[in-house]
Amino acid sequence: MEGTFDGLGPATSLTGILVRLLLLGTVIMTPPGAFAREVAISAHPSRVRDPAAYLPAGMNYARVTRSVPVHAELTDIAANRAFTKHGDDEARIWVNVLRTTTVGENRYSFVRWDWGKEGWIPTNALSFTPTFSPLRGVELEQLGDRRLAMVFIEQLHVRAAPDPFDHSNILGTIRKYDVVTIHDTRRVGGADWFMIAPEQWIHGGYVRVFSPGRRPEGVGPDEKWIEVNVTKQTAIAHEGDTPVYATLVSTGRPGRETITGLFRPWGMFRSAPMRGAAFGLSYDFADVPWIAYFHGSFGWHGTYWHDKFGTAQSAGCVNMSPFDANWFFEWADPDLPAGRDEIRPTADSPGTWVYVRR
Structure with missing residues (x-):
């Protein structure tokens, strides 16, 4: 059972409490019946019910759990002919499962892990456990002077006053990816508290x-641009000087930080494989959705392997939820023509700017 907290960490065990007391100064558990009174909390969810609906068609992701033989044809299975091995116990390897069938008493799945690289592997070597984040960003056309913010932890106390030590002032909780409007800020105990x-x-x-920045030099007043703030872990879509959409992202972790600067995309892909190594582990992701590369291997794209947006998690790219990656892909230029899986910007259609800043 998870504890409800003031964003200072789950209060589920004495050990957890002591650790977080040392690291963060305080952890406040919610005693039973501690809510001060029944009130309507001023927050609204920004989540979708079916995140997988916003992936490109034909995506059925599974993680390879061990090294396995890959057979080019079903007939190769009985003949014990394998043309390669796929999988590594120490790596994160994901494939796209295209179909599954039975051979004898065993199940086999036909999978793709790279462009033109497909084959049959034992289904029992697959774990069908993708993580599709329900996160959906917020439209900002009517923002005006309002300051919006989004929760990025599982649950957060709402209090009648900015005092984390008074259990009697707890009014309720808001959840991960709830959106609030900030009406006032007060500094208490070295931390900002927001009145919602x-x-x-x-x-x-x-x-x-969500704090939209000014249009950077070089971006025209009528041009689209995406502002990625690696400090705040946010992305905001702008049309000239007007912010139109904002969401949480996950940029590169320390040691593999996302490059900063102003860039044009060099390629946009409906889906494509990604592989590499970071933090002592290799990774191999099949058919990563909605990719826009803007500097070498740096890009923004959809993610199916974590739901930790609002915190740095990646090996350098800008990770987005399925809904948000699809939204940005549909909004950004150039448009992907019908029936095409990729497009390269040209001088006449150079693509939507990406401005990565701290």
Whole structure:
């Protein structure tokens, strides 16, 4: 059972409490019946019910759990002929499962892991456990002077006053990917607290504030551009000087930080494989959805292997949820022609700017 907290970490065990007391200064558990009174919390969810619906058609992801033989044809299985091995116990390897059948008493799946690289492997070597984040960004056309923020932890207390030590002031909780409007800020105990409604306060360290920046030099007043803030872990779509959409992302972790600067995309792909190594482990992801590369191997794209948006998680790219990656891909230029899986920007259609900043 998970504890509810002030964004300072789950209070589920004495050990966890002691560790977080040392690291963060305080952890506040919710005693039974501790809510001060029944109130309507001023927050709204920004999540979709079926994240997989926003993937390109034909995506059925599975993780390879061990090294296995790959057979080019079903007839090769009985003959014990394998043309390669796929999988590594120490690697994160994902494939796209195209179909599954029975051979004798065993199940085999026909999988793709790279362009033109497909074959049959034992189905029992696959774990069908992708992580499709429900995160959906927010439209900003009517933002005005309002400051919006999004929760990036599982649950966060809403309090009648910015005092984390008073159990009697807890009004309720808001959830991961809930959106709030910030009406006031108060500094308490070295931390910012945000007022999201009269007598409703949250700890500011566990939400990401959407703070649109100014259009960078070089971007025209009528051009689209994507602002990625690696400090706030946010991405904001702009049309000239107007922010139109904002969401949480995951950029590169320390040691593999996302490159900063102003870039044009060099290629956009409906899906493509990604592989590499980071932090002592290799990774191999099949058919990563909605990719826009903007500098070498740096790009923004959909993600099916984690749901930790609002925190740095990647090996350098800008990770997005399935919905958000699809939204940005459909909004950004150039448009992917019908029946095509990729497009390269040209001088006449150079693509939507990407501005990565701190």
